[in-house]
Amino acid sequence: MHENEPAVAGVFQDMLWFEDxxxxxxxxxxxxxxxxxxxxxxxxxxxxxxxxxxxxAAVAQGWGGLIASGPQVAAIWRRLSKEAVPNASTVISPGWDNIRWLKPVFAGDRLSARTEIAEMRELGSRPGEGMIKLQNEMRRQGDEVVSTLNSTWFVRRNPA
Structure with a gap:
């Protein structure tokens, strides 16, 4: 077990389908x-x-302290999102778009995320699936947005 396990409530216990x-x-x-x-x-x-x-070196370059790599912050978002919605019937993510690192992230910062479902549609080319587009933010100490990214999920439709 990783010592930096995210504190995520087990809100979702059952499988989540596109329709959920x-x-x-x-x-x-x-x-x-x-x-x-x-x-x-x-x-x-x-x-x-x-x-x-x-x-x-970070201070000499005007950053005020050691800063995290942007790709690391994006990877942490991915980890947190999987922990938050572990039972989504996600098939695959075809990609992320518009990744922006708005503010530096420093050692000691506490990151959390906010995700909003921006768009959904059934996939004609994949009848058992739907596409969900997400707008995501990473926040420092709960409220200051440090990065944003858009992501897409292909999620299975409920077979029932």
């Missing part, structure tokens, strides 16, 4: 503490910019 979601539905979830050592480890593997690896 509605446009305008909002989910608020997650509690992830940004830990310096995890930020540096991620940056060493995937995004070795000096401001992600070294506190002094």
């Amino acid at each position: 979601f509605t446009v305008g539905q909002v989910f608020e979830y997650g509690d992830w503490e940004m830990r310096r050592e995890e930020m540096i480890a991620f940056a060493k593997l995937y995004d070795p910019e000096p401001f992600h690896l070294d506190e002094a």
Whole structure:
């Protein structure tokens, strides 16, 4: 078990189908503490910019402290979203769009997420599935938006 397990209430116990979601539905979830050592480890593997690896370099470049890699913040959103809706009958996500890193994320920040269902439609090319488009925000300390991204899910229709 990862020491930074998100605190997510087990709201959804049964399988969620396409028909269980509605446009305008909002989910608020997650509690992830940004830990310096995890930020540096991620940056060493995937995004070795000096401001992600070294506190002094980040300060010298005007960031005010070590900052997290944007792709790490997006990956944390994905983890939190899966924990929040573990029983969605999601088939696949064909992609993410419009990823924006609006503000730096620092060690010690606590991230949570807000997701709103923006669009839904049945898929004619995949009769047993529907498409759900999501607008997502990552927030620092509960209210300050630090990043946004749009995502899409293909979700199974209820066979009953």
